[in-house]
Amino acid sequence: MQIVLCDDADHAAREAAKWVQALLVQKKRPVLGLATGTTPICLYQQLIRLYQQKQISFASCTTFNLDEYFDIAPEHPQSYRSFMQHQLFNHVDIDRQNTHLPVCFDGQNPRRVGLEYEQRIAAAGGIDLQILGIGSNGHIGFNEPTSSLASRTRLKTLTAQTLSDNSRLFVPGEIQPTMAMTMGIATIMDARYVLLIATGKAKAEAVRQMVCGPVSAYCPASILQMHEHAIVVLDKDAASLIAEQQYLRVAEKENQRMIEMYGLQFIADREV
Ligand code: PGA
Numbered sequence: 001m002q003i004v005l006c007d008d009a010d011h012a013a014r015e016a017a018k019w020v021q022a023l024l025v026q027k028k029r030p031v032l033g034l035a036t037g038t039t040p041i042c043l044y045q046q047l048i049r050l051y052q053q054k055q056i057s058f059a060s061c062t063t064f065n066l067d068e069y070f071d072i073a074p075e076h077p078q079s080y081r082s083f084m085q086h087q088l089f090n091h092v093d094i095d096r097q098n099t100h101l102p103v104c105f106d107g108q109n110p111r112r113v114g115l116e117y118e119q120r121i122a123a124a125g126g127i128d129l130q131i132l133g134i135g136s137n138g139h140i141g142f143n144e145p146t147s148s149l150a151s152r153t154r155l156k157t158l159t160a161q162t163l164s165d166n167s168r169l170f171v172p173g174e175i176q177p178t179m180a181m182t183m184g185i186a187t188i189m190d191a192r193y194v195l196l197i198a199t200g201k202a203k204a205e206a207v208r209q210m211v212c213g214p215v216s217a218y219c220p221a222s223i224l225q226m227h228e229h230a231i232v233v234l235d236k237d238a239a240s241l242i243a244e245q246q247y248l249r250v251a252e253k254e255n256q257r258m259i260e261m262y263g264l265q266f267i268a269d270r271e272v
Contacts, residue, residue, distance in 0.1 A: 004252060015233050071105045113181060114154045118187065145217065207241065
């Protein structure tokens with residue numbers, strides 16, 4: 001794992017945006033995996049700013065979101081499609097046809113939707129860079145603790161912890177979905193690069209288990225220890241329970257020096 005230590009959430013968003021920028025600039029037809037939730041909003045604001053400054057374009061970019069609530073229409077204000085439209089897509093030059101979410105509603109068969117989502121990702125050439133948040137229970141996407149580490153896009157039931165963490169986003173009386181379609185852990189691991197962002201004290205224990213704990217389905221994010229190119233961008237609070245703080249700071253300085261010398265070496269060796 002390459003751990004990038006940042007002062008605060010804004011700093012983390014700027015660091016994460018550098019990776020997305022490198023992808024968009026370096027690849028002709030970039031395939032970007034996107035996440036919803038509160039954490040990536042700062043990143044999307046950075047990307048919109050870079051787009052407005054004409055430093056990046058999404059014109060040839062294809063996107064796949066990690067997850068979508070089950071049995072919710074894309075037009076519903078609580079859908080992740082709506083979230084993406086509001087937070088990013090409406091503000092940049094992306095072609096809506098090239099943006100994908102695992103939408104499953106109106107009697108569609110979740111197994112078929114999952115299979116087709118996997119096929120669409122493969123047909124696009126696979127995901128170059130997958131953005132991830134982390135749940136306070138260690139989930140990535142909606143792969144809750146005990147999810148198979150070999151899982152593919154499918155329907156998952158959300159844990160009480162996740163429902164409670166996300167309840168802040170629903171007004172009293174509004175129905176909060178309890179199930180979601182989510183990329184599986186194996187789907188996420190297939191991405192050439194993964195970029196996980198975590199900020200705030202509430203994520204510190206999950207981050208500790210992801211980085212220092214055993215690889216376990218009980219902390220799905222811990223599988224990223226097995227990823228060849230996992231970048232983990234943390235603010236001070238989220239990183240606070242990781243042992244080896246001194247080492248992380250030294251390694252981070254060296255990493256920054258290498259990036260200054262060689263740029264962000266984004267494209268995987270096998271593509272060069
Ligand atoms: P959050 O969610 O960014 O809203 O904390 C992260 C996640 O559940 O992956």
